[in-house]
Amino acid sequence: MSLLPGINEATEPLELVNDSNEVHSLAIPIGSQWKVDLPSDFKLAITIKSGIAEVLGTELANDTEYHFQNWKFTVFAVEDVELSWKCTQSLQPKIESNNTASQIYNLHFALEKVRNSSFYGPKVLIIGERNSGKTSLCRILSSYTIKFKSYQPLLINLDPNESIFSPPGCLTATPISDLLDPQSPSWGQSMTSGATALHSKQPYVENFGMEKISSNKQRYMSNIEQLASAVNKRITSDALVQRSGCIIDSPSLDQYDDNLDDLEQIIQRLNVNMVVIICDDDGLYQKVNNRVKPIIGDLMIRLPKLSGVIETDDVYKRSLQRSAIREYFYGNIQTVLSPFTAGVDYNELTIWAPRDLTYDTSAGKDEALELLPVTLEASTLQHAIIAITYADKNANKEEVSKASIMGFGLITEVNEKRQKMRILLPVPGRFPHNAAILTSSRYLE
Amino acid sequence: MDPEAERIVKDFTSILEELTFNSRPIITTITKIAEENISYSQYFVDALENRIDKCVPGQKLYAFYAVDSICKNAGSPYTIYFSRNLFSLYKKTYLLVDNNTRSKLINMFKTWMTPNEATGGPLFEGAALERIEKFLIKASALHQKNFQLKLPTPTVPLLLRDIDKLTVLTNERLRNLPNDEKLLMKLNVLSQLKQSLQREKLSQDALRQVQLQLKQIFAQDQKVIQDSVRRQQQQNEQGESKQSSKDHTMENGSKETGSYNNNVHSESSTPFSPLFSSSSGSTPPVSSTLFGNISSFLPAQNFAEIERSNKISSLNKLYESLNEEGLLYEPPKESVVTLYNKLNKDSELSSINDTVKNLPPISTLQNILFDCKAYFSTVNINVSNIPSLQFNQQNIANKNPLVTNSLINLLYRVKSNKCSTCGKRFGNAPEEKKLYNEHLDWHFRINNRIKGSSVSSTSASLAAAANKNIQSRNWYLSALEWINFKDDFIVSTKEVVDEDRQTNSQNNRAGIVTLPSGGKISSATGSNVSEESLYNKFVAVPESSVDMTFKCPICKDVVSSVYDEESGEWIWKNTVSIDGKYFHATCYHETSKNSR
Numbered sequence A: 001m002s003l004l005p006g007i008n009e010a011t012e013p014l015e016l017v018n019d020s021n022e023v024h025s026l027a028i029p030i031g032s033q034w035k036v037d038l039p040s041d042f043k044l045a046i047t048i049k050s051g052i053a054e055v056l057g058t059e060l061a062n063d064t065e066y067h068f069q070n071w072k073f074t075v076f077a078v079e080d081v082e083l084s085w086k087c088t089q090s091l092q093p094k095i096e097s098n099n100t101a102s103q104i105y106n107l108h109f110a111l112e113k114v115r116n117s118s119f120y121g122p123k124v125l126i127i128g129e130r131n132s133g134k135t136s137l138c139r140i141l142s143s144y145t146i147k148f149k150s151y152q153p154l155l156i157n158l159d160p161n162e163s164i165f166s167p168p169g170c171l172t173a174t175p176i177s178d179l180l181d182p183q184s185p186s187w188g189q190s191m192t193s194g195a196t197a198l199h200s201k202q203p204y205v206e207n208f209g210m211e212k213i214s215s216n217k218q219r220y221m222s223n224i225e226q227l228a229s230a231v232n233k234r235i236t237s238d239a240l241v242q243r244s245g246c247i248i249d250s251p252s253l254d255q256y257d258d259n260l261d262d263l264e265q266i267i268q269r270l271n272v273n274m275v276v277i278i279c280d281d282d283g284l285y286q287k288v289n290n291r292v293k294p295i296i297g298d299l300m301i302r303l304p305k306l307s308g309v310i311e312t313d314d315v316y317k318r319s320l321q322r323s324a325i326r327e328y329f330y331g332n333i334q335t336v337l338s339p340f341t342a343g344v345d346y347n348e349l350t351i352w353a354p355r356d357l358t359y360d361t362s363a364g365k366d367e368a369l370e371l372l373p374v375t376l377e378a379s380t381l382q383h384a385i386i387a388i389t390y391a392d393k394n395a396n397k398e399e400v401s402k403a404s405i406m407g408f409g410l411i412t413e414v415n416e417k418r419q420k421m422r423i424l425l426p427v428p429g430r431f432p433h434n435a436a437i438l439t440s441s442r443y444l445e
Numbered sequence B: 001m002d003p004e005a006e007r008i009v010k011d012f013t014s015i016l017e018e019l020t021f022n023s024r025p026i027i028t029t030i031t032k033i034a035e036e037n038i039s040y041s042q043y044f045v046d047a048l049e050n051r052i053d054k055c056v057p058g059q060k061l062y063a064f065y066a067v068d069s070i071c072k073n074a075g076s077p078y079t080i081y082f083s084r085n086l087f088s089l090y091k092k093t094y095l096l097v098d099n100n101t102r103s104k105l106i107n108m109f110k111t112w113m114t115p116n117e118a119t120g121g122p123l124f125e126g127a128a129l130e131r132i133e134k135f136l137i138k139a140s141a142l143h144q145k146n147f148q149l150k151l152p153t154p155t156v157p158l159l160l161r162d163i164d165k166l167t168v169l170t171n172e173r174l175r176n177l178p179n180d181e182k183l184l185m186k187l188n189v190l191s192q193l194k195q196s197l198q199r200e201k202l203s204q205d206a207l208r209q210v211q212l213q214l215k216q217i218f219a220q221d222q223k224v225i226q227d228s229v230r231r232q233q234q235q236n237e238q239g240e241s242k243q244s245s246k247d248h249t250m251e252n253g254s255k256e257t258g259s260y261n262n263n264v265h266s267e268s269s270t271p272f273s274p275l276f277s278s279s280s281g282s283t284p285p286v287s288s289t290l291f292g293n294i295s296s297f298l299p300a301q302n303f304a305e306i307e308r309s310n311k312i313s314s315l316n317k318l319y320e321s322l323n324e325e326g327l328l329y330e331p332p333k334e335s336v337v338t339l340y341n342k343l344n345k346d347s348e349l350s351s352i353n354d355t356v357k358n359l360p361p362i363s364t365l366q367n368i369l370f371d372c373k374a375y376f377s378t379v380n381i382n383v384s385n386i387p388s389l390q391f392n393q394q395n396i397a398n399k400n401p402l403v404t405n406s407l408i409n410l411l412y413r414v415k416s417n418k419c420s421t422c423g424k425r426f427g428n429a430p431e432e433k434k435l436y437n438e439h440l441d442w443h444f445r446i447n448n449r450i451k452g453s454s455v456s457s458t459s460a461s462l463a464a465a466a467n468k469n470i471q472s473r474n475w476y477l478s479a480l481e482w483i484n485f486k487d488d489f490i491v492s493t494k495e496v497v498d499e500d501r502q503t504n505s506q507n508n509r510a511g512i513v514t515l516p517s518g519g520k521i522s523s524a525t526g527s528n529v530s531e532e533s534l535y536n537k538f539v540a541v542p543e544s545s546v547d548m549t550f551k552c553p554i555c556k557d558v559v560s561s562v563y564d565e566e567s568g569e570w571i572w573k574n575t576v577s578i579d580g581k582y583f584h585a586t587c588y589h590e591t592s593k594n595s596r
């Protein structure tokens, strides 16, 4: 992930009390949606006045103001909705009908039927083309699942470009045990030390640390293996999660190997028993179907590209990733967090880096998983996000690469002269006595 | 008595005997006879009094209508004669008849108080009317008491439902009178009451008060509705009497049909003074017009009482009729009214007017209907028994009416208790309602904590700010911790006592502490010490201590003491005492964890 410029973006409340702000009202007829294509510097507030409205499956409370910023999302009218909105800049809402909602409901109730008739919930993998609505579908299905009963479906994110309860670059597994935050592009808060307006979530985090899974497919598959191991153990020991099943988000199909070996591995590692493919391309569908059918039989269905998908570009995705990093350390408007800058001597640090095979073509297959020691110097470390592992600082590289991730630090300053760094930590205290892994994310405060 | 007189009185009596229903022609005939034979008035009065006394309760009112008609058209001496026994007859009748007839008697009485065109005074002698009036006030008070006893015990959900109903009714009235500020104000009061009810916990007494005041504030609205109900009833009655009086009209050759008081109040051109001026379509349905021009005869205070008792009795009637139809959901306990008191503490209701803003045009009745429909659409549906929910391409891709018409409701309206803070829905089963209440309490606690911990921009000293309960992201769990973690620790909305805090505090006081998301932590997950519980550790500054600050040996930060109002002591927050040394609880925990 190349440099993510972020010019001193402290978290500040929406300044919506601007003279130029008018309150507008908007009606969304049943079954239609407002695709909120919100430019990144706009701030929007929405209050549902009547009817049932939801943002990606999460129903909004009526007469409560919701704030949105730096996010493109969809407000869907389950029933006729009247709402009021105000925005810092002028916005032209467009209402259009949603013609995939009924299929999502069908899908939800089909999964519900499985949960209802067995102790083993569905483990459904969502795959599809780029920008087809995979993550949105996962989010909607997760929300509907907890809406129906007090289930705790396990949301598994295998796409390191998405930031779900974590900074980008991670693979995560998170029991969705309560409401998602409809205002949050990263779905809500992971645990904090204090009170949060909604119940926070407790993710398990694997650090891939690079942007493209093709940069080191072996490392990616090894991440999945470790994640799957934790997930399968959790499922065995947690009856509620087991019954609720898994909803698995994945990288777009173009990122897999051409023979789809990695897709097959994912299905097998995570014991996937149902697949949903969102795909308008018949050829691609046929290809995937041929590969998947022998593994899971007929339990693959196809959906068209979701109606609510908003076309986005890389600039937008970068800004989402940047806000996910900011949110990890600083929280958001509702939950303001105070990170801590620790002064760390060089000798207190051990930093490793995964191999990026795009550049490091010399590495053989066996060496792909090997971590490389990182020389402590400003040019590589300034503004870098590092993953702090649970492995001891002096542990060997095999141990480090197998260790769980404790959290992330941001190297804000490297002083080569004094052999010191300043590292922003989420938790106050000293820098842990643990080994760290360099990620490709850079964040300029 | 001469034969002629005997014949006329006999005729009169036999016609009177026919007055077994509300017949305008009969009453008109009787009135005519009485008018034309004033000399026999004494006999007619006897006959009528006898009739009122002896006939079955259901027919007494019609005899009274005859008295009313004679007195209003013939006047003296009938008015004088009738005044003698008027009170006892009226009282006796009132006590025997049903509530519907009672209100008709009361309405008739009201017209008697109206100044008579001819005399400029009330219809009957003042003393008789006064006694009736006193009697009615007493009766209404009794009524009111019974009514209160009959009021269901208020609960928050039931009061909410009442409020919703009143909102609908008021909105409906507002549609006809869009500029009525009183109605707008009432709507506003309702919405504020609703919000407060949802937000706060009220005692039983408070709720009862809310309930009664709701009833009072909306007595008038209910009267309006009641009037329209009554008008409908009268139309039905009219229909009935038309049929049964057919024979008489044929005999008399008269074209006049219908009942006495109906025609009286629906045609302003009749010679009779209107009985129900308030409900007639031509006059505005405002209660003050009921008593508009009799103020010279009764002290104002009495009007107010009559007005009020009238309102209460109509409310009572409405209540009973709605109840009979099964349209009333009876709030058992708690109700909405302290709220109203709170809102209205310093100011009269009218001042709330200023705050009337654009209220949500939400049709609550529609909501209730949808909820009911949703509920019925899902009765006896079991998701696991539906073949069309099998996971296959056809089932997912095609429109499934069962999903779109029925099942979808399981996600929304079947769980009709929607949290107004976060939108989460809860069902109606007792355990769901319990969860709902716990959920609301949880919001309340969390909001208080969020308010309490937010850094105030006007914090006086840096030291104070440094000691604020600072919130930060937690470290993620290790794989092993995560595998054994149960999310119930996060999502439980129950309050728990954190034992950790008690044992670590030098002053042995119990503190109720809720964990990060208001959840609990169990000793089984000992490895998973919450940051929150660390921050909640504190040490009271020892009396021997010279300095009110200490330096944390780990992070080298200086920790200042803060005054803890609860204990009345100076304390160091986020602090533990280890072997006589003081540390940040968080620093100490991190360090010991990392070095183990």
Ligand SMILES: [Zn+2]
Binding pocket: B419, B420, B421, B422, B423, B424, B439, B443
């Ligand atoms: Zn809530």
Ligand SMILES: [Zn+2]
Binding pocket: B552, B553, B554, B555, B556, B557, B583, B584, B587
């Ligand atoms: Zn410290």
